[in-house]
Amino acid sequence: MRAPQALLPLFALCLLASACARPPLRVGLIAPMTGPMGNQGIEVQRGSSMATAEANNSGGVLGRKIELLLRDNRGEADATLAAIQELYGQGVKLVIIYTTSATAAPALAWAADKDLLILSHSVSDPRWTGLDDNFLRFAGSVDSFGAALGHFAEARGVRRVLAAIDLKNQDYARAFLKGFSAETPAVTITETKELAVDWSQAELAAESRRLGVDALLLVTPGLDAAKTGQALLAAGFGGILLLSPWSQDQNLLSYAGAFGNRIFLPSTTDPGDDSADFLAFTSRYKALFGEDPVMGSIYSYETIRFLAEGLRAAGKDGPKELKKAMLAKTRFPGLQYVFTLDAMGDSSMPYFIMTVEPSKGAFVAVGSVEGKDGP
Numbered sequence: 115m116r117a118p119q120a121l122l123p124l125f126a127l128c129l130l131a132s133a134c135a136r137p138p139l140r141v142g143l144i145a146p147m148t149g150p151m152g153n154q155g156i157e158v159q160r161g162s163s164m165a166t167a168e169a170n171n172s173g174g175v176l177g178r179k180i181e182l183l184l185r186d187n188r189g190e191a192d193a194t195l196a197a198i199q200e201l202y203g204q205g206v207k208l209v210i211i212y213t214t215s216a217t218a219a220p221a222l223a224w225a226a227d228k229d230l231l232i233l234s235h236s237v238s239d240p241r242w243t244g245l246d247d248n249f250l251r252f253a254g255s256v257d258s259f260g261a262a263l264g265h266f267a268e269a270r271g272v273r274r275v276l277a278a279i280d281l282k283n284q285d286y287a288r289a290f291l292k293g294f295s296a297e298t299p300a301v302t303i304t305e306t307k308e309l310a311v312d313w314s315q316a317e318l319a320a321e322s323r324r325l326g327v328d329a330l331l332l333v334t335p336g337l338d339a340a341k342t343g344q345a346l347l348a349a350g351f352g353g354i355l356l357l358s359p360w361s362q363d364q365n366l367l368s369y370a371g372a373f374g375n376r377i378f379l380p381s382t383t384d385p386g387d388d389s390a391d392f393l394a395f396t397s398r399y400k401a402l403f404g405e406d407p408v409m410g411s412i413y414s415y416e417t418i419r420f421l422a423e424g425l426r427a428a429g430k431d432g433p434k435e436l437k438k439a440m441l442a443k444t445r446f447p448g449l450q451y452v453f454t455l456d457a458m459g460d461s462s463m464p465y466f467i468m469t470v471e472p473s474k475g476a477f478v479a480v481g482s483v484e485g486k487d488g489p
Contacts, residue, residue: 140206143182144210206230247459335361340371358380359409374472378469399411465481
């Protein structure tokens with residue numbers, strides 16, 4: 115049926131007018147913007163918004179602008195589940211989750227049979243490994259990072275360790291401890307303390323000194339880790355503080371103080387990287403936000419870029435088509451190395467052992483790096 119003659123000029127103008135532009139490509143982003151881990155959410159928002167702006171300024175993806183729909187999960191499992199249900203109810207079928215493994219678990223379970231695709235650069239619980247599901251992980255399993263730290267500690271002469279874990283992320287913490295102990299028979303975890311909401315850094319530091327252990331292995335967010343480092347210093351503890359990647363944030367940098375160079379943690383990002391691509395990213399980031407990027411900023415920036423690459427490869431935004439295209443693509447160049455996705459949508463990557471350099475207020479790599487072209 116032909117359009118009425120009077121409408122043809124209007125139709126032609128509409129094709130050229132911005133008012134008739136294609137609707138934005140909506141992407142949900144769930145992160146902790148408030149609560150104890152709110153600083154990590156801010157880092158995630160910065161990296162994600164920066165990558166989104168760069169993509170949109172270059173013409174968008176599939177002829178459409180990306181629109182990020184940010185939802186604050188407050189670092190809570192119930193809020194994460196409510197956020198993904200709300201987004202799905204609004205027709206959003208592409209969701210990025212940047213939160214702890216325990217916080218994400220109910221949402222991932224609920225979404226398992228839904229027509230959507232979830233990406234994460236932070237959920238590293240081994241339970242999600244090897245599943246043909248609607249969840250793509252650009253993160254290695256947490257037990258592998260525990261193993262990396264265990265090897266480092268053993269080589270350093272650590273033999274007796276007191277472990278303490280934050281129960282808000284206990285599945286992640288227990289998997290990390292399991293990896294730490296799995297291949298390091300010379301290292302013994304003498305005791306594992308479960309940290310409730312009102313735990314005391316000073317009491318934990320005093321206990322570490324009383325037991326005479328070589329290291330305290332602590333699985334908490336960065337602010338709690340930094341406060342514990344200060345407490346260990348005040349208590350006269352002579353050992354070192356071993357952390358999980360969960361602690362690598364701006365709070366740890368800001369508050370570790372003089373104890374910083376006795377802190378060690380495994381990481382998949384190296385802020386000291388001097389490659390051209392990473393330096394250019396760091397320069398742009400610092401110009402926007404006034405400080406250097408840390409793990410959450412880097413990961414979230416990369417996740418948006420990987421999603422955009424997958425959409426271009428798929429040629430459409432349907433979750434099933436996008437998953438197929440991303441698994442077929444397999445290799446995704448990151449800021450520091452190439453990520454690979456296996457047939458189940460799981461990733462592995464090289465690692466760094468980091469410490470905090472107090473004089474620079476920066477993370478510094480002290481361990482060897484596996485191949486920067488990927489594992």
